[in-house]
Amino acid sequence: MSKKIQKRNAEASKALIITHAITLFSEKGYAFASMDALAKRSGLNKAMVFYYFKNKKGLYAAVMHKILIQIQSAVLEENKQHSAPREELEGFVRTYARFACKHPYLPSLLLRELSDNGAIVPEVLFTSMKQLFVLFSSILKKGEDRGCFVHTAPMILYFMVLGTLNLMITTKTLRIQAHQEDSEIDTFASGNIDEIVDYIVEEMLRMLVVPNKGDNQ
Amino acid sequence: MSKKIQKRNAEASKALIITHAITLFSEKGYAFASMDALAKRSGLNKAMVFYYFKNKKGLYAAVMHKILIQIQSAVLEENKQHSAPREELEGFVRTYARFACKHPYLPSLLLRELSDNGAIVPEVLFTSMKQLFVLFSSILKKGEDRGCFVHTAPMILYFMVLGTLNLMITTKTLRIQAHQEDSEIDTFASGNIDEIVDYIVEEMLRMLVVPNKGDNQ
DNA sequence: ACTATAATTAACTTATTGGTTAGTTAATAA
DNA sequence: TTATTAACTAACCAATAAGTTAATTATAGT
Known part of the structure; x- marks a missing residue:
């Protein structure tokens, strides 16, 4: 039969807290995200937060873990579909970008952590960033080995x-606003995420592709 | 005669507060920087902070204003020494990088603000970023007009x-640590700021320089 | 039906912090 | 010398927030 509607459900409550915590943390930042506010948003008692996650830091770690696992597996999964370095590179950038755009908490949380020596949860952040980096390097390496990419750092x-994407995403409203105030300056205000990715990939390839070997995918 | 050492000196006190506020804010971030701690560091009474800067936000605005003016004028000033687009570009990157490296509060404060829709002091941040951007675009534009740069966004x-530099600078310790833990992965841990700039400029030029017109400075 | 336990709540505690205020002391100009 | 003002201080206040606790209710296994 259909699951009966329970008045008590640990998993559901936990999930509810995490979901609201993600938005709250990305809206307000760690420090200004109050657990009272979170409880109110989730429609649960504040004590539940501590019951499930021990303390604010624990909750934050859980939040970071969840979104990092998500982006990580999204990118890793997508990567399986390609084998040519150029496609892999484009896939990497586009998948990250689309995800970050759909879940705008990612860039803001990430930049905040990164700008702060992984202030709040170094380990969690770190392993995830490292895994993505390993994939990224391996793509470049493969390209080099095949002779279609030049050597780079x-x-x-x-x-x-990451820097370009995250900044472009987090500053979107800022850029639109700036363009409205002074239409002289081109802030790429109209560009959607796929156009931005097109641009970035184009530039990356111009940096990477060995001259006169461009077709060597 | 020499200036007599005064027991009371508005300008000196103000400067003292700002100086310590810069380090405090960049260490702890806006939210976790307490005014009690600031007063203690500065060796002044807490009330002085509010006496001179009205409130925490006001102080923060003053801090941001100061460092943004500094970086802005450093870059603008340096730029006067060049006229060839390629040199101008390199000068821009290097001057920003060196400054940010010498004053590591800049990247962390900047990234934090940027990742947050200019959370705390939008206007101040904004005008400064815009001015730097205007200079940057004009360099690219000049390069295009002279036919040595391709058209870009x-x-x-x-x-x-900015994204690359700020991330490379703020993650320096993180990168060193990662390299120590796993020497397999190349985190560019050893690279000093000038090497990083060399790399970035090299990549930028590879993106920008019109093929077979590379010497067209 | 009974019991053990997991889920949930309201009320409370404790510490911190941004900001105020009323009063005090140093400098300065008349 | 004195009056005025600017610089400075100690003590205080109200608000907020993280975290606790002791009691309560739902649920599931026996």
Whole structure:
């Protein structure tokens, strides 16, 4: 039969808390996200938060873990569909970008953590970022080995991609506003995420592709 | 004669507060920077902070204003020494990078603000970022006009530069740590700021320079 | 039906913090 | 010398927030 509607359901409550915590943390940042507010949003008693997650930090760690696992598996999964370095690279950028755009908490939480030596939950953040980086480097490496990419410093390119995407996404409203105030300056205000990715990928390839070997996918 | 050492000195006190506020804010972030702690660090009475800056937000605005003016004028000033687009571009990147590296509060404060819709002081941040962007675009534009740069979306390149630099700088300790834990992965841990700039400029030029017109400075 | 336990709640505690205020002392100009 | 003002201080206040606790209710296994 259909699941009966329970008045008590640990998993559901936990999920409810996490869901609202994600938006709350990304809206307000860690410090300004109050657990009272979270309880109110979730429609649960504040004590439940501590019951399930021990303390604020624990909850935050759970939140970060969840979204990092999500982005990680999204990118890793997508990557399986390709084998040519150029496609892999484009897939990496686009998947990350689309995900980040659909879940705008990702860039803001990520930038905040990164700008702060992984202030609140270093380990969680770290392992995830590392895994993505390993994939990214392996794509570049494969390209090099096949002779279609020139040699580069993967860490710098990685941050180039992430930095650009995250900033473009988080500053979207800012850029639109700036363009309205002064239409002279081109803030790429109209660009949607796929156009941005097109641009970035184009630039990346211009950096990477070995001259006169462009067709060597 | 020499200035007599005064027991009371508005300007000195103000400066003292700002100086310590800069480090405090960048260490702890806006929310976790307490005014009690600031007063203690500055060796002044807490009330002085409010006496001079009205409230915490006002102080923060003053802090941001100061550092943004600094970076802005550093870059603008340096730019006067060049006229060839390629040199101008390199100068822009290097001056920003060196400054940010010498004053590591800049990247962390900047990223935090940017990742948050200019959370705390939108206007101040905004005008400064805009001015730097205008300079950056004008460099690219000049390059295009002279036929040595290809056409690009300046906003994206701008964030590419700032994103990469700020991330590389703020994650320095993180990267060193990661490399120590697993020496397999190349986190560019050893790279100093000038090497990083070399790399970035090299990549930027590979993106920008019109093929077979590379010498056309 | 009974019991053990997991889920839930209201009320409370404790600490911190941004900000105020009323009063005090140093400098300065008449 | 004195009056005025600007710089400075100690003590205080109200609000908020993280975290606790002791009691209560639903649920599931026996």
